Amino acid sequence: MVSGSGCDESSGPRLMPALLIKMINKSRGKILGVLALFLVMVWYSIYREDSFYFPVQENKTVCPIGEVERKAAQLIGNYTRDRPLFLQLKDYFWVRTPSLYELPYGIKGSEDVLLRLLSVTSYSLPESIQSLKCRRCVVVGNGHRLRNSSMGDTINTYDVVIRLNNAPVHGYEQDVGSKTTMRLFYPESAHFDPQAENNPNTLLVLVPFKPVDFQWMEAILSDRKRVRKGFWKQPPLIWDANPEQVRILNPYYMEVTAAKLLSLPMKQPRKVKQKPTTGLLAITLALHFCDLVHIAGFGYPDSANKKQTIHYYEQITLKSMAASEHNISHEAVAIKRMLELGLVKNLTYF
Ligand SMILES: *[C@@H]1O[C@H](CO)[C@@H](O)[C@H](O)[C@H]1NC(C)=O
Ligand SMILES: *[C@@H]1O[C@H](CO)[C@@H](O)[C@H](O)[C@H]1NC(C)=O
Ligand SMILES: *[C@@H]1O[C@H](CO)[C@@H](O)[C@H](O)[C@H]1NC(C)=O
Ligand SMILES: *[C@@H]1O[C@H](CO)[C@@H](O)[C@H](O)[C@H]1NC(C)=O
Ligand SMILES: *[C@@H]1O[C@H](CO)[C@@H](O)[C@H](O)[C@H]1NC(C)=O
Numbered sequence: 547m548v549s550g551s552g553c554d555e556s557s558g559p560r561l562m563p564a565l566l567i568k569m570i571n572k573s574r575g576k577i578l579g580v581l582a583l584f585l586v587m588v589w590y591s592i593y594r595e596d597s598f599y600f601p602v603q604e605n606k607t608v609c610p611i612g613e614v615e616r617k618a619a620q621l622i623g624n625y626t627r628d629r630p631l632f633l634q635l636k637d638y639f640w641v642r643t644p645s646l647y648e649l650p651y652g653i654k655g656s657e658d659v660l661l662r663l664l665s666v667t668s669y670s671l672p673e674s675i676q677s678l679k680c681r682r683c684v685v686v687g688n689g690h691r692l693r694n695s696s697m698g699d700t701i702n703t704y705d706v707v708i709r710l711n712n713a714p715v716h717g718y719e720q721d722v723g724s725k726t727t728m729r730l731f732y733p734e735s736a737h738f739d740p741q742a743e744n745n746p747n748t749l750l751v752l753v754p755f756k757p758v759d760f761q762w763m764e765a766i767l768s769d770r771k772r773v774r775k776g777f778w779k780q781p782p783l784i785w786d787a788n789p790e791q792v793r794i795l796n797p798y799y800m801e802v803t804a805a806k807l808l809s810l811p812m813k814q815p816r817k818v819k820q821k822p823t824t825g826l827l828a829i830t831l832a833l834h835f836c837d838l839v840h841i842a843g844f845g846y847p848d849s850a851n852k853k854q855t856i857h858y859y860e861q862i863t864l865k866s867m868a869a870s871e872h873n874i875s876h877e878a879v880a881i882k883r884m885l886e887l888g889l890v891k892n893l894t895y896f
Pocket of ligand 1: 608
């Protein structure tokens with residue numbers, strides 16, 4: 547009896563697999579159908595969640611991870627985040643990829659002075675930016691739209707605040723904020739006192755347009771004889787900055803701005819020389835290391851408006867731009883495209 551019941555008990559499990567296989571064979575179609583339905587549901591819920599998080603939120607808690615990369619890749623051919631932001635000695639010595647272009651798009655012909663310059667400057671992105679889970683960046687242009695904008699507190703909430711040239715902060719805090727994470731400039735646009743309008747840890751990022759720009763910086767940091775020729779405006783001869791704060795922007799970003807965003811030829815005839823503005827360059831740079839890019843103070847007055855000053859801090863008008871090597875209407879088209887794509891967002895009217 548004991549063995550009999552044991553036999554009965556064991557026959558159940560032995561029968562089960564056979565029964566199951568039979569059942570599966572009979573209703574294979576149904577099971578596949580249920581499986582397919584399940585997969586569709588999983589896919590749909592992931593898809594829903596994605597589209598739910600994609601819209602840019604005003605709100606600091608939501609980070610649109612991957613959105614800038616995805617959208618920038620639609621606009622910028624061969625978009626990559628692999629290039630270093632700043633030039634470093636290491637790249638020059640060991641990678642030895644010869645640059646195709648001269649400044650402002652490459653370092654061809656400027657290797658020797660750059661070697662001396664890079665031995666005294668730094669190249670790292672500070673740990674405070676490196677370690678951020680979400681890099682929320684704002685590029686603050688110098689445009690007149692910032693005047694009376696009351697955007698200061700908003701601008702100060704971003705993790706990374708990028709400013710341009712010698713734009714002042716003191717006396718304008720309410721409209722432009724007071725935090726400066728990075729300031730992009732070239733010798734002619736350098737403030738005479740690098741401490742005056744920056745924070746103690748602001749990165750001072752030299753944008754090299756021409757070989758003498760490297761010479762200027764090298765002469766100052768190594769306290770050698772200053773170069774005076776080759777500038778369109780006398781740059782500072784004394785410039786008291788900590789070399790630890792100084793970075794040299796990788797000309798790659800100027801190349802991307804010109805070639806990919808403005809479709810400019812890399813080799814232009816001497817007569818028509820067009821270069822991107824520091825402002826558009828700063829947006830391009832932000833697109834390569836930020837998770838979110840907002841812009842404020844971009845845009846120029848209507849060309850019919852001859853009296854409107856173009857900057858928030860000084861009394862110059864559009865006339866002064868006429869002689870420059872920038873094409874601001876062309877750049878406006880590029881920025882509009884980025885806004886339409888939702889790649890960047892404007893905090894002031896553009
Ligand atoms: C941020 O957004 C989340 C979800 O969209 C919301 O629950 C939260 O209240 C918002 N926080 C602020 C400070 O607006
Ligand atoms: C991307 O890179 C390839 C190889 O270097 C090049 O042939 C191609 O023209 C590039 N595309 C764009 C849009 O720059
Ligand atoms: C800014 O505000 C001040 C004071 O309210 C006013 O006098 C000035 O005209 C305004 N400037 C502009 C450009 O709106
Ligand atoms: C500026 O760019 C536009 C195209 O957006 C072009 O039509 C115009 O000729 C350019 N201006 C100059 C001075 O090159
Ligand atoms: C951004 O610019 C558009 C025009 O291009 C304007 O309608 C919109 O109000 C601007 N956004 C802000 C916050 O000013």
